[in-house]
Structure formats: structure tokens, C-alpha cells
Amino acid sequence: MNIAQNAAASREAAAAVGMVLAWHAAQDPDRPAIISGAGRRSYGELNARANQLVRALRRAGLQAGDAVALLCSNRPEFVEVVSACQRGGFRLTPVNWHLKGSEIGYIVDNCEAKAFIADVRFAGNATEAASMAPAVQARLAVGGEIPGFVSYDDVVSPEAHHDLDDPVLGTQMMYTSGTTGYPKGVFRREAPPVAPLQVKLAETAQFRPGEDMALVTGPLYHAAPLALNLVFPLNAGVGCVLMDKWDAEETLRLVEEYGVTHTHVVPTMLHRMLSLPSEVRSKYDSSSLRWILHGAAPCPAHVKQNSIEWFGPVVFEYYAATEGGGVFVESEEWLTKPGTVGRALPGVELVVVNDAGEPSAANEVGTIYFKAPAQGRFEYFKAPEKTEGAYRGDHFTMGDMGYLDEDGFLFLTGRSAEVIISGGVNIYPVEIDEEILKHPAVFDVAAVGVPNEEWGEEIKAVVQLKEGVAPSEELKQELLAFAAERLPGYKRPRSVDFTDDLPRMPSGKIVRRAVRDRYWQGDKKI
Structure with missing residues (x-):
């Protein structure tokens, strides 16, 4: 066994008992591990x-x-x-x-x-x-x-x-950030084997201990920032810069100041950085970035496209959750399938199930299920009824909906609780959001179903405007016309409301249910 093999073996032995940071400290005790305010x-x-x-x-x-x-x-x-x-x-x-x-x-x-x-x-x-x-x-x-x-x-x-x-x-x-009821602890009685997603992340990150620096963009109590922004690079010997509160320009400033090479973001962050004035974006050197990982929510195709054009082919996407999963796509592959979140990694079994409980055909929307590993399956802590509701035999779901195309690429359309049913037709709001977000006045949007006596539900776009853009009746009509040019009739919003802000989970996901419920409860203020 050569020196490199000896070092790797000793590092793995340290990691097996939670001492991998001690191993790095022994190699280079003065190497920066944490930088924060x-x-x-x-x-x-x-x-x-x-x-x-x-x-x-x-x-x-x-x-x-x-x-x-x-x-x-x-x-x-x-x-x-x-x-x-x-x-x-x-x-x-x-x-x-x-x-x-x-x-x-x-x-x-x-x-x-x-x-x-x-x-x-x-x-x-x-x-x-x-x-x-x-x-x-x-x-x-x-x-x-x-x-x-x-x-x-x-x-x-x-x-x-x-x-x-x-x-x-x-x-x-970790506790799930559910939108209704108390959060649920995701508990495992034994450690699962190394997940295919972990392997893929390590392959693409290509950390260089002592040279690289990672940026923590989200609150560390959340599963993804904790695992992907902090523990992943830190255990690899790469120091982390902690942001106390996320801000688009501050992100770019920190990237330049510390030569940040790796970070994990949510799509909202990409959108907000792209929305910065061009003179602000060009003020900072972001060329050190080699690995920008995102997930947590569907990313509008134009946001992803523009991010790749700006940062280069260093944007990677995954689809998984606290409970598990493992779908991944690199920039080059995504460009051939705009809008996809990737394909299931080797060793990950994914199935999309339609309303009849059968595997969906190619391009047919259904509920997404993953096969749970034989070892280390999750359960909801002290909530067997919730655990049972998440599983279908050996498969589990996070409640997300989407479809697989003919080549096995997965596309997300939203969550089962977010589907708009108008005249008996299922309408997926993510597709509507994506088109309205292309309007230059729109900062963010949530399409929701609101009561309609004839159709059951009709589509309303609740829009947060960019700073400096004033709401008006004329702008509402402009947005409706803009959507009508880009969406088939049954997917077009019938009305637009403006709001100063949209409710979000800490991960950045819009809590669409909270937006929708106001209209069904008679309170139209967001």
C-alpha cells in the first residue's frame, strides 16, 4: 500500500468513527475551516x-x-x-x-x-x-x-x-419542513449504505483540500445546506464561508473575496442573482466557481439556461430529499434536455405512478416514487401512520409529481397538493410559473387554483414585482396577455394579483398551499 493509499485508508477509518475533521486537523491544523461574521x-x-x-x-x-x-x-x-x-x-x-x-x-x-x-x-x-x-x-x-x-x-x-x-x-x-401539521422527524434505525448521489457529488465536486473554499448560502438547520454546503466540503478538507443571511450581491462579493469554488443554492437564488443589474453582476469576479449545485425546487428552464451562460458549464442539479432519492444532471446533459432534473443514478430505482396506480407511460404525469434501500430505510419518528402513508410497498414518495420522457429523464411538475383541477383537467402550476417569470417586470410568481362555480377552480397568478415596478391594472392585463401568448388556453391565468412578498420555506420553496388557502378561506391578502 503506497502513501496515498495509506492516507486514504486512515481517513476512512477516522470517518467511520466521526473523526474525519481530526484527521484533517492532524494534516494541517492551521487550514481555515470556518469563516463567518x-x-x-x-x-x-x-x-x-x-x-x-x-x-x-x-x-x-x-x-x-x-x-x-x-x-x-x-x-x-x-x-x-x-x-x-x-x-x-x-x-x-x-x-x-x-x-x-x-x-x-x-x-x-x-x-x-x-x-x-x-x-x-x-x-x-x-x-x-x-x-x-x-x-x-x-x-x-x-x-x-x-x-x-x-x-x-x-x-x-x-x-x-x-x-x-x-x-x-x-x-x-432532521425534521421535514411540512406546510401543514407538525414537522416529522426523519429517523433511521441503522445507517444506510453510501448513496449513489453521494458518490456522484464527490465525483463532480473534485475537491482540492487546502486550495478550495465553499460558500454556505442557506440556514444550516435545513437538511440540504447542512449536508451539501457544510458537512460535505468540510469533511473533504475544504473550508466554508458562512453567510448569516442570504443576499444576491453579497454572494458574488464573497465569491470574489474568498475565491469560492463550490456552493449549493436553490433556484430562487439563481433567479435573484440573474435579476441583479448588469453593472452589479459584472463588478465581481466569479470565475473561481467550479461547482454550483442546486435542487430543492423545480428550476425554470430560462433561469437554468442563463445561469449556465453566466457561470459556465459548472451548474449541477439533483433531485432528492431528507427521506432519500438520487437523480442528477450536469450542465452539458441538461442543455440537451432543458427543464429536466436528470436521470436516476445507477443503483437508484425510480417509478412514476399514475392515478390508476400503474406505472405511467412516457411523458405521462404521475406521482414520483423511489425504491427504499434494504438497509437504513427512513421512518417518521414516533409516527407509524405517517410512515405507512409515505410508502407503497418498498417504494416511498415525497408527494412530488412529474414525468419521465422516452429517454428516462425526469421532469417535475409540482406537488400532488398543488395540482389545479379545472373542469376535471389536471393543471400543473410549475409550467405556468415558468412562463410568467420570463416577463421583465416579474420578480417571482405562484400560480394557484381559486374557486370557480362552473369549473371548480380557475387559475390565478399571484405576482411579486421587481423592485421599482409599480402594480397597476394595465400591468395586470399585460401579464395576462403575455401568458396567453405562451400557454394553451386551459393553462392560462384568468386573473392576476400583486403581492409584496410570497410565503416561503427556509429552503426557498414557495409555500403554494399558503398562497392558495387565502382564496379558499375568503382572505385574499398574501
Whole structure:
């Protein structure tokens, strides 16, 4: 075995017990690991703090298998907790800090957290949440004082910082960002095998430790930013720049300042960067970018096309979710099939099922199912009825709809709960959104079905205009005419409403159900 093989083997052995960051720290302790407005950490510093935090949590009574809930903004302490859980054998649940205190409390209690670590920025909600989770043994406050919590720094700093003698690989249990009811914990009783999507991501990312830099664009409590913006590059030896709040121009500025090579975004981010004035876009050098990954929501074809023209053939797309999946497409292949999210990777079984429960024909819309792996299948934590509803035999669905073309490329059309049914015809709003987004006055749009006595539902386009564009009756008529030129009659909006903003999940997805429900409940304000 040569030196490179020895190094790879030792790295894999370290990763198997959650110590891959320790391995990188041993190679180059001064290499930047985290850069943020709230502080920086080298690999050596991050590794030391992770060791200290594990010892502090053990001192508080936590053991391998116990749960840790984390309510924290994008700052170094978030990464310290992730790294500590990775090697301490703890099950980490990052919590969406956009939720209300009672909703946070539900998750902290539901995940059976023994430790609750909270950012002072969310002190009020953290206090309310803690009162709902009596099983919590350790409450640690990051960045300041929270009533009923002890200082994170005071608890961590006295502990020894050398590597653990007995590391245990930890796990994560993310909660789905559902639009109705309480979120569900995605739980696995055993680790699944390395997924084909993980292999493909590594092949295309081609990380160069010590040279590359990744940019974290989204909130780390969300599954995709945590896995793809942070853990993926960090475990490969690539440092990460953390954005506290996403902004289109600030993204470009950070890319230039730090020579960012890798990032993960959602389609809304691409759209908003493309919407920047040309003089702003040309002000920054983005040529360092070699890998821009996106997913989470359907990307309008013209947005993807323009992104590839701007950044080059470095835009990669995946379709998957917390529950699993594995569809992928590179820029060159996408250009031959505009609008696709790719083909199922080798080892991934995908089927589209029509309303009759049969596999759909080519180009026939249906519900998308993936075959679950034999090992490490997900279940919804303490919710067997919800788990059962997600599976169809050995296959599971996230509720998305789409179709496979004759070459096996997948196209998304929306979610089953978003379908507009007008006169008995299924209409998929994503197709309508995509055309209206091409109008120069439109910043974003959500097409929804609203009540119609004759047809059941009719299509309404709820439009957010670009900054500086004033809403008017004339513009409504212009947008209707614009849509009529591009869409067949049954897909054309019958009306347009303007709104200052559209409700979104933290991932950037528009919560179309929230837009739609206002019209069915008699409240037309968005």
C-alpha cells in the first residue's frame, strides 16, 4: 500500500468513527475551516472545540445514542455542535429558528433531546421551548445569556481538547419542513449504505483540500445546506464561508473575496442573482466557481439556461430529499434536455405512478416514487401512520409529481397538493410559473387554483414585482396577455394579483398551499 493509499485508508477509518475533521486537523491544523461574521475556526481549533464539547455533554450525563437539539444561526458554534455529535455518538436535531417557540418546543420534546443548545438571538423562543421539554438535562446558551440556560463557553472551555480515545459515530434526525401539521422527524434505525448521489457529488465536486473554499448560502438547520454546503466540503478538507443571511450581491462579493469554488443554492437564488443589474453582476469576479449545485425546487428552464451562460458549464442539479432519492444532471446533459432534473443514478430505482396506480407511460404525469434501500430505510419518528402513508410497498414518495420522457429523464411538475383541477383537467402550476417569470417586470410568481362555480377552480397568478415596478391594472392585463401568448388556453391565468412578498420555506420553496388557502378561506391578502 503506497502513501496515498495509506492516507486514504486512515481517513476512512477516522470517518467511520466521526473523526474525519481530526484527521484533517492532524494534516494541517492551521487550514481555515470556518469563516463567518461571528468568528473563525481553523481545523485545529474546530477539532479541539468538538472534543471539548463531547466531554462537556458526557459530564452532563449524555451517552452515545442520546439526542441533542440545536437552535442556532450560521456561526462557528453550530459547526462545533455538528462536529461534536459526529464523534460523540449523539443524534443531532437542528431546529428551524423561524418557527414559533411552541413549535420549537414540540421538536425539542419530540426528538427526546437530552441537551438543548440555543443561540441568544432566539432567547425568547428558546426559553418557551425549554419549558416544553422536561427531559432535557443540559441547556447551553451560545453568544450570551438565556434564562434557565448556562453559558456554552463556560461549560466547554475547561474541558480537555485532545482527541477522544473512544469516539462513536453519531447520527442526525432532521425534521421535514411540512406546510401543514407538525414537522416529522426523519429517523433511521441503522445507517444506510453510501448513496449513489453521494458518490456522484464527490465525483463532480473534485475537491482540492487546502486550495478550495465553499460558500454556505442557506440556514444550516435545513437538511440540504447542512449536508451539501457544510458537512460535505468540510469533511473533504475544504473550508466554508458562512453567510448569516442570504443576499444576491453579497454572494458574488464573497465569491470574489474568498475565491469560492463550490456552493449549493436553490433556484430562487439563481433567479435573484440573474435579476441583479448588469453593472452589479459584472463588478465581481466569479470565475473561481467550479461547482454550483442546486435542487430543492423545480428550476425554470430560462433561469437554468442563463445561469449556465453566466457561470459556465459548472451548474449541477439533483433531485432528492431528507427521506432519500438520487437523480442528477450536469450542465452539458441538461442543455440537451432543458427543464429536466436528470436521470436516476445507477443503483437508484425510480417509478412514476399514475392515478390508476400503474406505472405511467412516457411523458405521462404521475406521482414520483423511489425504491427504499434494504438497509437504513427512513421512518417518521414516533409516527407509524405517517410512515405507512409515505410508502407503497418498498417504494416511498415525497408527494412530488412529474414525468419521465422516452429517454428516462425526469421532469417535475409540482406537488400532488398543488395540482389545479379545472373542469376535471389536471393543471400543473410549475409550467405556468415558468412562463410568467420570463416577463421583465416579474420578480417571482405562484400560480394557484381559486374557486370557480362552473369549473371548480380557475387559475390565478399571484405576482411579486421587481423592485421599482409599480402594480397597476394595465400591468395586470399585460401579464395576462403575455401568458396567453405562451400557454394553451386551459393553462392560462384568468386573473392576476400583486403581492409584496410570497410565503416561503427556509429552503426557498414557495409555500403554494399558503398562497392558495387565502382564496379558499375568503382572505385574499398574501
